[in-house]
Amino acid sequence: MLPISQLTSPQIAQLQTYHDRWRHLTCSTTAIDQQLAAKTVCHSYALMGRPRPEILFFPGPLAAQEYLQAQNLEQLLAGWGPPIWPLPFSLQLSQLVRSQLAPILLADISQHLQTAALTDLVLNLHLNLYAIALNLDSTWVPMTELLARLPLDLAPSTGTWGDLSAQLIEQLWQPQQADWRQRLQEQSGGQLLIQLADTLWQWGEPVGQALDEVCLQPWRRQPDSQVWEQSMQQILATMGLVGMGWQALAHAQDIFHPCLLDYCIEVLGCDHDPEIWDLLRSLSTQCGLLLTFDKTCLVFDRPQTCNIDTEWRFHAEGEAALQFADGYCSYQFQGVRVPARYGEVHPHVWSAQWLLHEQNAELRRVLIQGIGYDRLCQELQAEPLDFWREYTLLRIAPTIDIEPIYLLKMLCPSTGYIHATRVPPSTQSAREAIRWVNWDTDPEEFAQES
Secondary structure (H helix, E strand, C coil), X not given: CCCECCCCHHHHHCHHHHHHHHHHHHCCCCCCCHHHHHHHHHHHHHHCCCCCCEEEEECCHHHHHHHHHCCCHHHHHHHHCCECCCCHHHHHHHHHHHCCECHHHHHHHHHHHCXXXXXXXXXXXXXXXXXXXXCCCCCCCCHHHHHHHHHHHCCCCCHHXXXXXXXXXXXHHHHHHHHHHHHHHCCCCHHHHHHHHHHHHHHCHHHHHHHHHHHHHHHHCCHHXXXXXXXXXXXXXXXXXXXXXXXXXXXXXXXXXXXXXXXXXXXXXXXXXXXXXXXXXXXXXXXXXXXXXXXXXXXECCCCEECECCCCCECCCCCCCEECCCCCEECEECCEECCHHHHCCCHHHCCHHHHHCCCCHXXXXXXXXXXXXXXXXXXXXXXXXXXXXXXXXXXXXXXXXXXXXEEEEEECCCCCCEEEEEECCCCCCHHHHHHHHCCCXXXXXXXXXX
């Protein structure tokens, strides 16, 4: 049977419906049914050939943090066993469904469904949970990556987690690593990928990420490479956990998103295992957020509040972007977590003076975005450097960003409205700034064209 290579008009029309369905599910604030969730989790473990796990329910990250702090973490994690992620049957189903679609069509469907954005939302929600639950507010990594990197990345002074020994981490992590490596070795070319992953891991994540962006991603866009990658996608995803780290896995995982499987199975009629698909759909829609270990499964209830912006980032103005039943609130501006002292206040009333005292460069960037250059000009008394007609080249003297802030201000003669646009700090004149803003078009020419 030839793989599906194109969609019919009715199939194309249904893409938006499935996108909207899974976006709503991803941001759902409906509390889970614990009995139904427990039944689904136990069914999942049975399908993997594992005994019924201990299931721990938490209304939010603060409740999980309180539970963990009251335990002997070394004994607790030893009892949980190694982490299980991704779930093997989800990879098997994805492999089966993807094999029935032409690679270019698969990529096109993923793009229309925006599975990468859906995956990013889920991953960021996990990061919010784990950072607080594990008392690692400044270490934004999921537990599985934490367990892999803890001996290298966390100093002994990092709270209770500093008490964990390297031997325990090795005991927890190596069985899962061995399982992934065994899967790779059974595939053609798997050993080569293991060697590549190990090399990238030794070089470090920044180098591995750069190599992925500069070399691997352009290579993947070639048609011949896409055909090969379709057959190797499960292996490439596994590489993220074997050696290349969380970011590489996140890029690969979007093609496994249930939204893609839902569309391919229900609309395109792709062959699948009904039991596995029903189970995977139940896990995605009925169980909140899961953290699965060999003998224990942690289940986090959905947030009571979940706000995102048009670019799929957690975002709220003057209120929490995420709020859980245990009282935990996460204030975020365009996907960046901000302290409550900023998040509880609407950006319309943020003060430019805060920038003079804020030490964190990322938070200064957020404040600049929220306040806007128009208000910055007025509140920080920007210094005029040059004039041309109704335009003024300004400089904000206080150091409030990584590099000096130069602005092109325009005053509308009819309305008196002031608009400011940031220009490079090397700009010497207002006329040069206008050329830069208008894609190197001289303002005289621009005026004539207008």
